Amino acid sequence: MAFDLIDPGASQQEWQRARNLRRTVVAWLVVAALIFLWFPLFAIGSRVARDNAALDADMAALAAQIEQLSTPAPDVQKMTTQTMQLRQLAQDFEAGRPPRGADWPAVVRVVAGVDPAQMRVTSFVQEENRITLTGEATDTAAVVAYMLLLSDSALFAAVDLEGITTIAPAAVADVAPADASGKAPPAPEPSADGLAGVDASAEDAASVQYVIVLSLASP
Numbered sequence: 001m002a003f004d005l006i007d008p009g010a011s012q013q014e015w016q017r018a019r020n021l022r023r024t025v026v027a028w029l030v031v032a033a034l035i036f037l038w039f040p041l042f043a044i045g046s047r048v049a050r051d052n053a054a055l056d057a058d059m060a061a062l063a064a065q066i067e068q069l070s071t072p073a074p075d076v077q078k079m080t081t082q083t084m085q086l087r088q089l090a091q092d093f094e095a096g097r098p099p100r101g102a103d104w105p106a107v108v109r110v111v112a113g114v115d116p117a118q119m120r121v122t123s124f125v126q127e128e129n130r131i132t133l134t135g136e137a138t139d140t141a142a143v144v145a146y147m148l149l150l151s152d153s154a155l156f157a158a159v160d161l162e163g164i165t166t167i168a169p170a171a172v173a174d175v176a177p178a179d180a181s182g183k184a185p186p187a188p189e190p191s192a193d194g195l196a197g198v199d200a201s202a203e204d205a206a207s208v209q210y211v212i213v214l215s216l217a218s219p
Helices: 008-070 074-096 104-112 140-152 200-204
Strands: 119-127 130-137 156-166 208-216
Touching (some): 104 140
16 A cells, blocks of 8 residues: 655745735735725715815805995995084084073063163073173163063063172263362253263163073973
């Protein structure tokens, strides 16, 4: 009977070659798997990058639109400025206008209803419901008569005399000097108004100054 003899060295070399071949195949399989996985990952990354770029562009456009909306047009800015100016004027007018309810035409007529030969009003100051009148009169009686006129009008809740001052006479009589004989000339004859030797301009000179405070009546 014949027996085939196997060379132990040859068997070891074949086993080593088979082992190396298996390692090579496994390595190539791993590389192929990585390449197969890399393509989807690359595609996904590219898609995400494009989406991010588009999102950034949309955000920039939205920010530009918001900035345009927050900055009004020149016409709108002009109208806004004019509106603010008109509002300020309305506030100023509301703060400084006379009180409501007062019959101002009637008030002016009564205040101005003075006898020019006896008195005159030189100042008219209104502050809320208070009016201060300053003027000049020939005497105290004219001031009292004027206050009665104001009270009888029923336009004022109170008519008060805050002050009255006597004014020194502005006119002085003209006296002619004595003649050569030492005799004084005869006294001047009285004029038509009963004043002798007094400058005619003194007729219009006031003798008292007054301050009257009026409180407007409630409507």
